[in-house]
Amino acid sequence: MRDVRGFVERSSPPKHFCRERLRRALLRGRKAEWVLCRVAGLAATGAAMAVVVAWLMDGAAFSLPPPKLLEEQLSMARGLKDFSESPILQEGELQEEIQEQSKEIVLRKGEGFEDALKKAGLPQSQVKEIVEAVRAVQDLRRLKEGTKFLVSLDDQDNKVMQVEAELDSQCMLLVERSGERLQARKEMKPLEVRQRVVSGTIQGSLFGAMERAGMPASVTLALANIFDYDIDFHTDLRAGDQFQLLLEEKWIGDKRVGYGRILAARFVNKGRTYWAFYFNGKATQEGYFDNQGKSLRKAFLRSPLKFTRITSGFTQARFHPILEVYRPHLGVDYAAPTGTPVRAVADGRVVSAGWDGGFGNCVKIQHGQSYVSMYGHLSRFGAGIRSGTSVRQGQVIGYVGSTGLATGPHLDFRLMKAGQFINPLKVNFINADPVSPADSGVFKQLVAKRVRDLEEGPTIMAARAPAAVKSPQN
Template sequence: MDREIAAGKEPSPPDPGKGRRRRNGVLLIAGILLVGLGFGAYLWILLGRSPKAPQEAIQSLETKEVVPVEREGSVEEAPSRMIEGEIGRRSTLVKALSAKHVPPPWIELIVSKLKPLVNLRKIKGGRFRSTWDKDGSLIRFELELAPTEVYEVRRDSKGYGAAKEKISLDVRLVTVKGEIRSSLFEAMEAVGEQDCLTMAFADILAWEIDFYKDVQPGDRFALLVEKLYKGDRFVQYGTIQAVEYQRGEKILRGIRYGDAYYNEEGLSLKKAFLKVPLRFTRVSSRFSRGRPHPILGGVRPHLGVDYAAPTGTPVWAVADGTVVYCGWNEGFGKQVILRHRNGYMSYYGHLSRYGRGIKVGKSVRQKEVIGYVGSTGLSTGPHLDYRLAKAGVFRNPLSEVFPKGSPIGKAEWEPFQKRRDEIIAALHGENVSPEKPK
């Protein structure tokens, strides 16, 4: 008031409610404090201890047992687990196990146990699986390099030992049938079979059928083959017990007896000459006595057959014989010439390289590799120029008729007949399970 008078201001009139408001505010604050203290005391009594920090309070609401989270490849954290993986073709067992975080001491133990059984440096791919106990110790390790090649490291009361497992395979005799639309490969694939079976089928009939020339849409085939299973898993093909190829009313059959194949009359399918000098590939040009030469132009006689195939494809000797030429022969490039019985000569041109040990004077057997497909000399691409001559006159290899195969022995004729009838019945779906000949 003195300041207001000194400033020349009129003093403000007294506020009769001001004192009451101040007293009410003090009472309100006191009440809040009392309520807070009471609530705190309640919590103290309820929990029986001092209030926890926020993180502790959250943890107290979680379950008491906490299961560790497993990391890929960990063997220490899990109470019991399996570790499995694959070994790449350019990898090693050690690298594959390290990638799964298997501790080095255990890798060393596994390798040391397997070393006496298998050369781990030379393995090319595979798979492994292992089981571990809750303490992270190895119980069992299995290395599979092939369906029939499996190694095991196992713990027993004496420690760890290793051994090669004895694999028991289930052999099933299966009939495979199909019809050719475009090629034998596609027809076999259409019924769920692999290329290796197609190749084996064609090899059996290599003396009877040229699968480059003779295959036509509508032809039918059948074979009786062993399939090997490990449980429900298909492992590989076994022996082909019979083959059949049909065009119209003409049927060609091959029955396995002993270690060879015979037709129904008991004549061996194997003859002195193969129909073709290499495994199943496509033909780029067939025999023709008048065709435009692809490089020199004009019409020049082509006294043979060109078999188009990738560079490096093995070339077979079509029959037993002797090498009479091995070297560069102008337009034919690298060439091998063989002399055979009964005045036959066979010629193989445009080779990329020669077979191992092939030189003039060497004796060769039928289906022996004498060279590899190439494009040397006058050639527009990789292919084999195959020619056949008899008594100095070139013949058409695709239509040449060769002597029949040797007959089965007289003593084996009756057992063969029985075997033949059983096989043909099984081939056509009758409930017959032919036994293998002794």
């Protein structure tokens, strides 16, 4: 019969009890208990020997104790001697003993959870028990390839006692025995959000500088999106431009599991400093604002593409490479690989999407009463883009191609105002709504704090160190 600790009640001699206790400590990996047992055995042996020596040295103790008592003492001494001389398992042998009581099961590609348990050699009854318990809290079809399950078995009857698995960086699956049943649950690991300052100097491109700082492309794109209305990353970047950003990082324990929002940023481009602060006030729509509270979002994007180069600008006389004549080029050509997404520069309504002579596949979008944007030489159109469709600023309306009169893949982008073509690179568009006066006090406090964070926060450096951050000036 087992007691509440899982031990078997025995009426065996002391030496058998000690050996049993030692064996269980080894199998269960309880090294501290094993050491204490060994020390207790040696101490008991020493104490018995001290009693015998003291008795022999006692002048009054010349008579032997009663035979029955002597026999009991000798039996105990022999048992303690056997215990103290039992072989000590080496570390490797101990690990082998422990490992015999657990199985690590890895989910392979194309393999079901139940099949993986069977291949590990678990009996059908155990497989069924585990699967039913896990299915109660987890969709088995969503278990990922490579997930490791550690199955712990009872050393007496080989019952499944526990199953552990890390489902993802934030979630643990735990299955434990409660009486005669297995019960499963999920435990979410505590997520900590930390702040980090990332700094860099442009040598060739923003992507290159951010990559040197160890930042993924997603963070680079987020930074570019913030300043998308003021800086054209195709034409405006210069070697020596500098940036700093205050970034949220997501951590679980000592492992970084992702990135959050950019809280603040500073970008020095061609000697001019641009600021961005994320703010969500009670009377202000969330977004990014400069140090004066003006929204960084404008009615039009500076460019319909990201991170490409201009091959032809707006001019009244350009030599056409196919027609071999000089003629006006009333737009801007952006060179980019075929399939590069093309964005709508502003909210609007599609007035046409189809073949348009030398422009090939072309989309035209009406923005309010005055403006029309035009996107030529597309390889194909964006999902759902057709005449009459409403689009949002930044929405993909097509993909770069070389249809129509084109010598290679590029985008011919044009902008009209009141029926006349205008140079898209020289248009200044109005900003969205600024920080509400009701939130101005809170916003000023936020700006001061974010500037201090940029100055004092832990920093990841990229390329040459940027100049020290200065407080925003009016």
